[in-house]
Amino acid sequence: MASMAPTVSGRVPAGVRPQTAAGFLALFRSEITLTFRRTRTIALLGLLAALPVLLGVVVKIETGDMHGGANGPAFIAQVTQNGLFLVFAALAVALPVFLPMTVGVVAGDSIAGEAATGTLRYLLVAPAGRTRLLAAKFLAAMVFCWAATLAVALSALATGAALFPMGSMTLLSGDTVGLGGALLRAVLIAGVVALSLAGLVAIGLFVSTLTGSGIAAMATTVGLVILVQILDSFPQLHAIQPWLFTHQWLTFGDLLRAPMYWTGILQNLGLQALYLAVFGSAAWARFTSRDVTA
Template identity: 70%
Template sequence: MSRAEVVDVTEVSDVRESGDVREVRRIWTFGLFRSELGITFRRWRTLALLGVLAAVPILVGVAVKIETSDGSTVGGGGEAGGPAFIAQITNNGLFLVFTALAATLPFFLPMAVGVVAGDSIAGESSAGTLRYLLVAPAGRTRLLLAKYATTMTFCLVATLVVAVSALAVGALLFPFGEVTTISGTRIGFGEGLLRALLIALVVAASLIGVAALGLFVSTLTSSGIAAMATTVGLLITIQILDQIPQLHAIQPYFFSHYWLSFADLMREPVYWDELVKNLGLQGLYAALFGSAAWARFGAKDITA
């Protein structure tokens, strides 16, 4: 087998000779995860997605710099338009991190995660490599866990790409200094930077429900393109439904409803209510669609 996901046969054989089956399984699991990471982050599609995400803070930063070059405020006058925190960027470049995350979270970040998750199983099936990945002792459960762990790693990397790009652009175009919170209090730049990191981690965690949904959709079809399109389509549909006032009774159960609650980390003191609801909801979606993906993948006919 030439595919990189298959771990070193010699390494496994050496462990088999010792008779330690659990060690064999551990090596297969780690090998699968390591190989999945390598395959995923070497794909041109993945690199293109990360490139688009890195470009968003650049576009926002340049646009704000051009608009405020004559001394005016963002939006021209006192009205601040655009994503949250955008009016504060000219005073402190660190706010570009918060603005970029607020701008990418509703669509760009979940779309990128949906593409990676949707292709995880269906892409292998359409390429004809799925059956070769399920040789003993890898197993379906370990393969599914490796795929999901890889997608969650992508969630973190994609979020950090946005945050680091925004931080670099903010440092280049705008001044840095003390941070004024939403509550009106001021905190030091070091604490502001720490909160920016915490916000990035919360945003990444906000995408684990999308990752599980995409993984489940990926087990339903043998077409990677169909799985990616379906996942992204569901994301757009949920976003639209979350904006319809007549559906307010069920909107708190949509996985995207509390996404922008990360802004509460910029309050003093921090408001934890909606943050906890968001993380709890993501965990619920991960458990629900993760279990559905496991049940479906366990019964999936890979010989067809």
């Protein structure tokens, strides 16, 4: 079987068969490089990193005359008492809107963007290449989810350390844990947040296989996120809300209790797995049968 030639800026090295494990790793590395060398991706990560800084500065200014935040809302008081809590606060602010919008842009453009630039057909010259290409696109988008989550978390950690005291943290349950235990919970929460976006990535990939316009795919994916968030806010729709992929995103707060409460988190991750199975299969069925001419 002929190997894939280096047709698109060295995306797949010459002599590497994409059907082999080494070929898939080369394809995955090329997707990672393509994703993170784009100016758009860097700008999105920069905006996400700026969010905790803005949040921390606003909290610092607003609580400057509140004697440590004692007269402010509990949310603000927790941040001012321990800078590490800014990590959890920033993720809680970013997850409903900012993180899914950036992930929607990357996932929605994954296939449609290649088609729009005319590079997609060059990546599909090898038999059985479509499944592996789709898998590489999904994994690259998930790596972006981790990078985006880390951008928020690390920026919040640095900002919290600069503006507020650090040390033992009082959990939502009233228990106190040391700095090491609090950092461990921050790592766990960042992981849960990143995995919570897996369903959205699958939806974005599916949408991306339906059109040859990257802009249309990105707009549709982001629009779906907004629509689902709106649907999740109406009490009259309580029957379908547990099945919306955004419904249990904020259950990561249960990790800020002692003992940690995993039921809601596992339900959230199970729901993401369901969306991944359904929309991942739909994306595969569409992409493997699609007549790619661009």
